[in-house]
Amino acid sequence: MTLVVEGRLQDSVLENEWHPVYISSDLVEKPVGVIVMGERVSIYRSKKGVHAFRDLCIHRGAMLSEGYVVDDCLVCPYHGWKYDNAGKCVSIPAQSKDMKIPERAKAEVYHCQEKYGIIWVCLGEPTIELPSLEEFEDLTRKPLVCGPYDVKAAGTRVVENFTDFAHLMYVHGGLLGHPDYAELPDFSITKEKDRIFTSEVPIYQPVAHSGSEAREGTTYVYVKEVFRPMSARLSKRDADTGQTLWILLTVLPLSEKECKVFMVVSRNYGFEVSDEDFIKFQDTVFQQDAWIIETQKPELLPLDLQAELNHKVDILSVAYRRWLKELGVTIGTV
Numbered sequence: 001m002t003l004v005v006e007g008r009l010q011d012s013v014l015e016n017e018w019h020p021v022y023i024s025s026d027l028v029e030k031p032v033g034v035i036v037m038g039e040r041v042s043i044y045r046s047k048k049g050v051h052a053f054r055d056l057c058i059h060r061g062a063m064l065s066e067g068y069v070v071d072d073c074l075v076c077p078y079h080g081w082k083y084d085n086a087g088k089c090v091s092i093p094a095q096s097k098d099m100k101i102p103e104r105a106k107a108e109v110y111h112c113q114e115k116y117g118i119i120w121v122c123l124g125e126p127t128i129e130l131p132s133l134e135e136f137e138d139l140t141r142k143p144l145v146c147g148p149y150d151v152k153a154a155g156t157r158v159v160e161n162f163t164d165f166a167h168l169m170y171v172h173g174g175l176l177g178h179p180d181y182a183e184l185p186d187f188s189i190t191k192e193k194d195r196i197f198t199s200e201v202p203i204y205q206p207v208a209h210s211g212s213e214a215r216e217g218t219t220y221v222y223v224k225e226v227f228r229p230m231s232a233r234l235s236k237r238d239a240d241t242g243q244t245l246w247i248l249l250t251v252l253p254l255s256e257k258e259c260k261v262f263m264v265v266s267r268n269y270g271f272e273v274s275d276e277d278f279i280k281f282q283d284t285v286f287q288q289d290a291w292i293i294e295t296q297k298p299e300l301l302p303l304d305l306q307a308e309l310n311h312k313v314d315i316l317s318v319a320y321r322r323w324l325k326e327l328g329v330t331i332g333t334v
């Protein structure tokens with residue numbers, strides 16, 4: 001069970017991770033409040049880019065995310081103290097202009113950046129930069145951000161579900177597989193320092209989809225990969241045509257048992273399908289996952305490998321659990 005101090009979940013690994021917090025294009029002139037590991041964080045946009053502060057004014061504890069942006073500074077809604085992008089208070093309206101602003105008048109600043117159409121925040125010091133996943137940066141592949149989806153479950157359960165093959169024919173039966181074709185071929189995994197990935201896994205789908213449009217079935221070749229404690233990626237290639245879909249799934253832990261899930265989807269086909277239709281299809285698929293994940297017990301992912309029954313097709317999930325244990329991730333694990 002994770003320790004909580006003043007509302008923040010203590011986890012020395014996830015504290016130093018980049019967490020997805022908001023869809024870039026949705027952050028315009030108003031600041032917004034988000035939750036990262038139980039901590040309230042205010043994000044806002046200035047001419048220089050995006051910024052994240054602890055959502056707490058040092059004066060009397062008001063929420064800075066309820067304030068507004070003036071001259072690229074974040075203004076507290078309570079008494080109008082104004083903080084620059086480095087978190088330094090540059091104006092206290094109630095005091096005369098020639099009075100010095102106290103040294104301690106500062107907002108707590110967190111690392112913040114935009115990538116893949118998402119705003120990312122790190123509460124501590126980033127262990128590692130966000131990886132370069134070119135398929136989500138290449139605009140010819142039309143990357144689309146889906147979600148965020150609110151899930152009442154541990155983020156670890158969501159990532160693990162994303163690494164799972166054997167549910168495709170059941171949870172997504174008719175959309176991503178069929179129970180008549182549930183047998184999985186042998187596959188292997190490779191573990192590197194910062195990622196674990198599968199060999200190619202061919203799965204026959206009697207009906208194929210681009211967006212919500214159905215067409216004749218085909219064999220899809222999947223590769224799944226976990227590359228951060230809360231991020232994973234898959235590619236799904238049509239064996240005949242080479243048409244490929246890539247999905248990045250990244251999870252923001254709000255608390256031990258609640259999270260927000262962001263997905264970036266890109267593709268090299270199906271550009272005639274509207275973005276809306278494409279996103280709607282991903283929404284449907286993810287709602288099917290969320291439904292099952294929210295029923296799982298225990299809610300926290302058991303890292304003791306004897307706690308649940310691992311099967312040979314679960315090798316990626318088992319490796320993920322081992323990795324979480326090695327790293328010492330506590331949020332969402334037991």
Ligand code: FES
Nearest residue numbers: 057059060076079
């Ligand atoms: Fe923020 Fe007073 S509480 S200015």
Ligand code: CO
Nearest residue numbers: 161171172289
């Ligand atoms: Co699924």
